[in-house]
Amino acid sequence: MALRFGIIGFGKIGQLRKKIIEELELGKVLAISDPNYKQTHKDIFLTNNYHELLKQDIDAVIIATPNNITATAVIDALNSGKHVFSEKPPGRNLEEVIEIKKCSAKHPNLKLKFGFNHRAHYSVMEAKRIASSNRMGKLMWARAAYGKAGSLDFKEQWRSTKNIAGGGILLDQGIHMLDLLILFFGGFSEVKSFVDTTYWDIPLEDNAFAILKNSSDQYAVFHSSSTQWKHIFRLELFFSEGYMILNGLDTGSKSYGRESLIIGKRQFEDEVELLGNPSEEQIFFDDDRSWYFEMNDFSNAIINDKPIIKGSVDSAVDVMQLIDKIYSSDNSWVKRENEGEK
Numbered sequence: 001m002a003l004r005f006g007i008i009g010f011g012k013i014g015q016l017r018k019k020i021i022e023e024l025e026l027g028k029v030l031a032i033s034d035p036n037y038k039q040t041h042k043d044i045f046l047t048n049n050y051h052e053l054l055k056q057d058i059d060a061v062i063i064a065t066p067n068n069i070t071a072t073a074v075i076d077a078l079n080s081g082k083h084v085f086s087e088k089p090p091g092r093n094l095e096e097v098i099e100i101k102k103c104s105a106k107h108p109n110l111k112l113k114f115g116f117n118h119r120a121h122y123s124v125m126e127a128k129r130i131a132s133s134n135r136m137g138k139l140m141w142a143r144a145a146y147g148k149a150g151s152l153d154f155k156e157q158w159r160s161t162k163n164i165a166g167g168g169i170l171l172d173q174g175i176h177m178l179d180l181l182i183l184f185f186g187g188f189s190e191v192k193s194f195v196d197t198t199y200w201d202i203p204l205e206d207n208a209f210a211i212l213k214n215s216s217d218q219y220a221v222f223h224s225s226s227t228q229w230k231h232i233f234r235l236e237l238f239f240s241e242g243y244m245i246l247n248g249l250d251t252g253s254k255s256y257g258r259e260s261l262i263i264g265k266r267q268f269e270d271e272v273e274l275l276g277n278p279s280e281e282q283i284f285f286d287d288d289r290s291w292y293f294e295m296n297d298f299s300n301a302i303i304n305d306k307p308i309i310k311g312s313v314d315s316a317v318d319v320m321q322l323i324d325k326i327y328s329s330d331n332s333w334v335k336r337e338n339e340g341e342k
Helices: 012-023 067-079 093-106 122-133 171-184 290-303 314-330 331-342
Strands: 001-006 027-033 045-047 062-065 083-087 111-113 139-147 190-196 207-213 219-225 232-238 241-248 259-265 280-285
Touching: 001 012, 001 067, 001 122, 001 290, 012 027, 012 290, 045 232, 062 067, 067 093, 083 290, 093 314, 111 290, 111 314, 122 171, 122 219, 122 232, 122 241, 122 259, 122 280, 139 171, 171 207, 171 232, 171 314, 190 314, 207 314, 232 290, 314 331
Parallel strands: 001 027, 001 062, 027 045, 062 083, 083 111, 139 219
Antiparallel strands: 139 232, 190 207, 207 219, 232 241, 241 259, 259 280
């Protein structure tokens, strides 16, 4: 079955989604909505109003818009009877995502998937497989850092504008790392945090620091930053029998370093002379197929009427609830936000 797709938002990511749909032969893109896109395409309906796109004879919609449009577009697409794949974040705040979940519940036959593609990176999938096998023992704690360098035009980008983006680096990039922490730990009930704008002259956070704890007494130390000055992705997982380190991320820019997974086994003083220097295995992953895995999963869920597992609306609510806790547990940040609204 070849699906008929529409794409709302045809920037870099929307164009990439179209390329993947065509390469995987999942169907055809029959409609595109973007206020700035002028190029004509044979056999493709073009509009600058996504409501006109939703009237077309299509099965599914890809939503790749700025954050202030995402939640409304998802709800409108579901209400028009379309399956939906939406880029992250699922909304500007928890309230918007809860509204999406309510709408999705009214349309149980429609598939809704969000683009948390980091779960589909090879290093993450291999680390999850090893963790689930219990060969590393009990997961005790983690240390996670995800940061980027910013840019000369960082202040002028829409991601630095509050009414459009909703949140800063925590919502833009940190959401991926938090989603991975939920993947490995199952969630967190207690949060201690500091959120601040430390360098950039913008109304949003450029750094978020958090200590997370769950009901099983497992901990995670988390840092999301746009003052890193050097792109970094690093997730360290410590188990009772050893550790795993996910370092680097294979992306289009290649700026996060070579993606790898380091596996080390715990060694005590009476087991080896060189205490603190255990032997390690390092695996490198030089191909990113996460975007392709996502679109295949979405297409298969529609065609075979299977539930969405990775990137479900429940997962979107879970990670947005955690983000909300990180914002709200810093009283200074809450006060600043409240004063800004006056």
